Amino acid sequence: xxxxxxxxxxxxxxxxxxxxxxxxxxxxxxxxxxxxxxxxxxxxxxxxxxxxxxxxxxxxxxxxxxxxxxxxxxxxxxxxxxxxxxxxxxxxxxxxxxxxxxxxxxxxxxxxxxx
Amino acid sequence: xxxxxxxxxxxxxxxxxxxxxxxxxxxxxxxxxxxxxxxxxxxxxxxxxxxxxxxxxxxxxxxxxxxxxxxxxxxxxxxxxxxxxxxxxxxxxxxxxxxxxxxxxxxxxxxxxx
Numbered sequence: 001x002x003x004x005x006x007x008x009x010x011x012x013x014x015x016x017x018x019x020x021x022x023x024x025x026x027x028x029x030x031x032x033x034x035x036x037x038x039x040x041x042x043x044x045x046x047x048x049x050x051x052x053x054x055x056x057x058x059x060x061x062x063x064x065x066x067x068x069x070x071x072x073x074x075x076x077x078x079x080x081x082x083x084x085x086x087x088x089x090x091x092x093x094x095x096x097x098x099x100x101x102x103x104x105x106x107x108x109x110x111x112x113x114x115x
Numbered sequence: 116x117x118x119x120x121x122x123x124x125x126x127x128x129x130x131x132x133x134x135x136x137x138x139x140x141x142x143x144x145x146x147x148x149x150x151x152x153x154x155x156x157x158x159x160x161x162x163x164x165x166x167x168x169x170x171x172x173x174x175x176x177x178x179x180x181x182x183x184x185x186x187x188x189x190x191x192x193x194x195x196x197x198x199x200x201x202x203x204x205x206x207x208x209x210x211x212x213x214x215x216x217x218x219x220x221x222x223x224x225x226x227x228x229x
Contacts, residue, residue: 006157032216043119043206043220044158089158093216102148102171103218105158 006106
């Protein structure tokens with residue numbers, strides 16, 4: 001119940017394409033779903049996050065879609081650029097579950113955007 | 116700098132030796148986390164400190180691993196009798212409070228056990 005399953009493991013798209021990364025969870029106590037972006041040699045950094053009271057959130061070229069009934073959420077990157085090449089992690093946490101801010105991370109998706 | 120600082124950035128040690136990894140969180144951040152990232156793997160939760168509360172140690176993989184946080188600030192992760200499977204990047208993160216959700220990560224300490 002603590003797992004967050006992420007797919008695909010790797011993804012290659014052409015510049016301008018729309019990569020989609022999917023995550024699924026089991027624990028219905030989760031109520032916060034962030035995405036983190038990690039460049040080689042750096043720590044992950046928060047990209048965008050959503051709470052389950054909305055089904056979609058957009059920030060610039062990045063969109064999270066959230067399906068509460070299916071316990072799934074996904075990241076879409078519009079008009080992808082080579083500079084978006086990085087590893088992306090979905091995560092989940094549940095304050096109401098007394099987990100504080102502890103995040104459970106997915107396995108990561110290595111995205112490569114070709115020029 | 117204003118970010119999370121970790122040291123050393125790289126550590127090579129021999130199997131069986133003890134290692135200490137240090138994390139200096141962002142000033143004022145009450146929550147501190149340690150995660151482990153193995154090659155090609157996700158981020159594995161190790162331990163979480165929040166203020167003066169007892170730490171959440173549920174992710175520590177064995178009793179060879181321990182961590183402390185002194186004075187609510189700097190934290191040290193200690194691995195005793197290191198094994199080759201301990202080789203990984205150890206990431207520290209801090210947050211203003213658990214309720215804000217955003218974790219700020221350091222660049223990690225890369226540990227290689229020969």
